[in-house]
Amino acid sequence: MDLDHILNELEQKGLRNDETQSDKSLKYLNITKDTGEFLRVIVLATRSSKILEVGTSNGYSTIWLASSIPIEGTVTTIEYSERKAEEALSNFKKADIANKIVFLKGYAQAVLKNLSDQYDLIFLDADRSKYMDMMQDILRLLKIGGLIVCDNAISHESELAEFTAYLRSKQNFSTSLVPVGKGEFLAYKSYNEQV
Numbered sequence: 001m002d003l004d005h006i007l008n009e010l011e012q013k014g015l016r017n018d019e020t021q022s023d024k025s026l027k028y029l030n031i032t033k034d035t036g037e038f039l040r041v042i043v044l045a046t047r048s049s050k051i052l053e054v055g056t057s058n059g060y061s062t063i064w065l066a067s068s069i070p071i072e073g074t075v076t077t078i079e080y081s082e083r084k085a086e087e088a089l090s091n092f093k094k095a096d097i098a099n100k101i102v103f104l105k106g107y108a109q110a111v112l113k114n115l116s117d118q119y120d121l122i123f124l125d126a127d128r129s130k131y132m133d134m135m136q137d138i139l140r141l142l143k144i145g146g147l148i149v150c151d152n153a154i155s156h157e158s159e160l161a162e163f164t165a166y167l168r169s170k171q172n173f174s175t176s177l178v179p180v181g182k183g184e185f186l187a188y189k190s191y192n193e194q195v
């Protein structure tokens with residue numbers, strides 16, 4: 001299926017589902033379309049080709065990211081829900097993009113510990129209360145010159161307060177809050193911290 005078509009279809013499906021679904025675990029909670037467009041510009045402008053995403057859901061944001069990287073690039077994406085994993089894998093096939101995606105099923109806090117690559121961009125869109133637990137692994141996996149992008153930075157500002165304050169306080173990071181979609185918090189890593 002054509003990429004724009006599948007992105008539009010998933011956008012509409014997500015909006016319809018989340019409006020009527022009362023069980024939060026069954027909502028898709030996708031990024032907004034303008035966030036997808038923003039991520040695409042960021043990926044292209046930073047020439048990112050190795051991306052790590054925490055929180056796949058049905059794969060809407062993953063498809064935006066994977067369709068923005070070069071042919072040899074990869075998006076590694078983590079999701080713990082069995083049901084959403086199945087939907088995401090089916091959507092990756094439909095979008096003909098499965099070859100650029102490494103899907104890892106499990107709790108991100110545990111999965112991250114087994115990763116050792118360096119990523120150009122880390123996109124966070126999962127359980128916000130766990131980001132501080134993941135922080136040391138996120139910092140370890142982000143290359144020098146890499147970027148963290150965190151969704152919901154305006155819609156759920158207070159839930160992310162400790163996380164954003166921590167990165168803002170670090171000498172080796174430059175940060176910015178961008179009012180796109182639900183609010184994107186950006187943190188650019190200039191160098192590794194001395195230990």
Ligand SMILES: C[S@@+](CC[C@H](N)C(=O)[O-])C[C@H]1O[C@@H](n2cnc3c(N)ncnc32)[C@H](O)[C@@H]1O
Pocket residue numbers: 028029030031054055056057058059060061062078079080081084106107108109125126127130
């Ligand atoms: C906001 S949704 C992700 C939406 C997706 N990024 C998109 O825009 O299409 C968050 C997803 O993260 C998953 N999740 C939440 N906490 C997680 C964790 N600690 N480890 C793995 N997956 C998690 C949830 O099951 C849910 O599907």
